[in-house]
Amino acid sequence: MNTNMENYFEKFPLSSDLISHLDQSNKLINDLSKILSWLFQKRTQEHSSESEKVTEYPSELKNFIQGGSLTELHTTSEEDITPSSWLDLLTTITEVVFHIFSKGVSTLFEVEEKALLEIVNRFSRIKEVRSIYVQHYQDEICVYVLLSISQYNERLMDQLLDEEYAVRKKYSQLVFEFFYPPAGILEKEDFIHPKARCIYIK
C-alpha cells in the first residue's frame, strides 16, 4: 500500500486543485482525526489478549470513513486492539488517508484521457486542423496537430497556441509536447510514428 501510494504521488503530485478539494473536505478530515484519536485511546488501553473480532476493525474503519458516520464507531463494543493488529490498523489508516486524498481525483490515465478529449474538442473546431495524433515519449504526451496549410499563418498559430495554453493550464499535472506540422491529410507515415494513436481526423 505504501509503495503504491508513493508511486501515486510521485506520478501525481498534489495540485492546487487537489489542495483546494482537500480544503473543502473538512468533514472527511475531521472524521479521520476523530478516528485517529479513538484508535490511540484504544492503543493506550494496553490489552494483551488477541480479540477474535480485532481483524474486523480495518474494514469497519473504511466503512465508517467512507460512510461519514462516527456514531456507529463510538457505539461499537469495546474490542481489544492488540500489538499484532496495530500494523493492520495503521495500514488501514494509510488507506483511509489515501482514499481521502484521491477522492475527487482521477487516475493519471483518466486525467490523460480527459485531456485528450478536450484537445479533440478544442482543436477540431479549427478549420485548418486535419488530424491529431498522440504518442508518448518517456512521461510526456506528444500531440501532433496536422494542419492543411501551405503558408505560415500567424493568426492560426495564435489560435492554436491559445487552445494549447488552455489545455496545459487545465491539466497542469501532465507534461505535453505539441507539434503543428503543415501536412497533407493522408501521408501521416511521413511525419508520425506508425504506432502513434489517431484521436481525430476530418
Place this chain on the structure above:
Amino acid sequence: MYLYKVEMADRDIHLLQAMHNEEVANMLIEKNPYHDWGITAAFYALIHYFEYWLFNQPEKHTETSIPVDKNGKLRYTPHAWREKLIEKKLSKDAFKSFRKLRDASETARYLSLARIQPGGSIKWIPKPAPQYFNPNDAKSLVEKALKTFKKEIGIKILFS
C-alpha cells in the same frame, strides 16, 4: 580576454550567447531567402535568454532540473521540461512567443511536406522553408517574439 571568459558565470554566458544569436537572427530575417534561418537563430536566442533568467530561479538550469523517476531516469526531454517551466513561471504572452518560435523553427528546419492542391487532390509538392515563410511574416514573428519574451524577463538590450 580568454581568462575573463573562463571566469564568467554560466548566467552571463547564456546572456552573451542569446545576444549573439539575436544579432544573427536580425541579420538573417532581412536577407531573403535566408529569413527561415533567422527564425531558427531567434529560437536559440530565446532559449539562452530563458536559461539566463532561470539561473536565478530554484531550478537554475533546465537540464539539471528535469524530474527523474525512481530509477533515476529522466521523465521528460529538455524541450518539454523547458516549456513546462515557461508555462508555469512566465506569462501567457511569453509562453506563446516561445512556442511560436520553437514551432516555426522546427518547421523551417524539417519542412518537406505534402500539400493539398487547389481542387482538393493530394500531391507531394516540394516547397522549401523560405517559400513557406513569407519574409515579412518571418520578420514580424521574430521581432515580436523576441520583444515580448525579453520584456517579460526584464532584458532591455538594443542592437544598433
